[in-house]
Amino acid sequence: MDAPADAVFAFLSILAALAVGAASPGPSFVVVARTAIAVSRRNGVAAALGMGFGGVVFAALALLGLHAALAQVGWLYLALKLAGGAYLLYLAYRLWQGAAQPIVVAESGERAAGGFGRSLLFGLATQLSNPKTAIVYGSIFAALLPEHPPLWVVLALPPLVFLIEAGWYTVVAVAFSADRPRAAYLRSKTWIDRLAGAVMGALGARLVTEAVPPG
Numbered sequence: 001m002d003a004p005a006d007a008v009f010a011f012l013s014i015l016a017a018l019a020v021g022a023a024s025p026g027p028s029f030v031v032v033a034r035t036a037i038a039v040s041r042r043n044g045v046a047a048a049l050g051m052g053f054g055g056v057v058f059a060a061l062a063l064l065g066l067h068a069a070l071a072q073v074g075w076l077y078l079a080l081k082l083a084g085g086a087y088l089l090y091l092a093y094r095l096w097q098g099a100a101q102p103i104v105v106a107e108s109g110e111r112a113a114g115g116f117g118r119s120l121l122f123g124l125a126t127q128l129s130n131p132k133t134a135i136v137y138g139s140i141f142a143a144l145l146p147e148h149p150p151l152w153v154v155l156a157l158p159p160l161v162f163l164i165e166a167g168w169y170t171v172v173a174v175a176f177s178a179d180r181p182r183a184a185y186l187r188s189k190t191w192i193d194r195l196a197g198a199v200m201g202a203l204g205a206r207l208v209t210e211a212v213p214p215g
Contacts, residue, residue, distance in 0.1 A: 010144045011153050015160055017140045021133075022055075022168045027088060027203055028133075029172060030196050031126045034095075035119055036173040037185040038193075043119040044173030050123025052166025058127075058134055059161040062141035063154060081207045087129040088204030095197030099190045123169075131207065 028051050036044025127133065145153075175181070185192055 004150075007146060007150050007153055010146055010149070011156070013144045014140055014157065015164065017144070018055075018137070018161060019164050019168070021136050021140075022165050026132075027091075027130055027199075028123070028127055028169065030199060031091075031123060032169045032172045033176040034193075034196055035122070036175075036177040037182055038189070039119065041173060041177035042116060044177050045170050046116045046119035047123030047126075048169030048173050049166050050120040050125075051127045051169045052162040052164075053120075054124050054127025054133075055137075055161045055165035056158045058137040059141075059158045061134070062137040063145075063157065081131045081210055083129065083131075085204045085207030085210075087125070088207065089201060090204075091126070092197045092199075092201030092204060095193050096201075099193035099197065127165075 032044055032047045032051065035047045
């Protein structure tokens with residue numbers, strides 16, 4: 001296989017691996033789905049765009065050698081775990097605290113929505129808070145990207161990563177903002193929010209535990 005063919009194969013392999021990773025359930029999925037159901041489809045899509053921008057950040061860092069940096073500087077990965085775990089624990093607390101609070105539904109059937117930009121930043125912060133995602137990006141790029149990739153590969157990867165991440169989570173937002181999921185959520189909001197908070201809390205506690213060395 002010649003060099004151009006190698007580059008194309010590596011390029012497609014990276015995109016395929018990232019697509020599989022994006023579809024795997026995790027904190028990002030919980031945040032987008034709940035935002036779409038509890039706030040509005042528009043806000044769910046905003047959170048999805050935030051996930052896409054977060055993916056671009058990780059892709060850019062991976063192109064700059066994120067995996068090598070984390071491998072050589074052990075405390076940096078631990079710091080990422082601690083910060084990410086703390087953020088997920090905060091999200092868990094907010095979800096649990098607000099579980100019993102009712103959602104105001106307008107006469108049109110649309111729920112009272114927060115700002116588009118706020119939901120976008122919320123999605124971005126959630127994506128960037130997950131050190132596992134940083135490791136996945138770093139590992140995939142380190143394993144599949146050629147040592148000297150062509151310029152077209154370097155330029156094409158970030159926007160396509162955005163399309164993969166934002167596209168998948170937009171599908172999630174649209175699906176979960178449909179009438180049936182919305183009605184089911186409104187009927188069982190307290191327990192669904194507490195379940196989401198428990199999932200977030202468990203993931204956050206695991207990251208913090210992994211970051212703190214045993215005594």
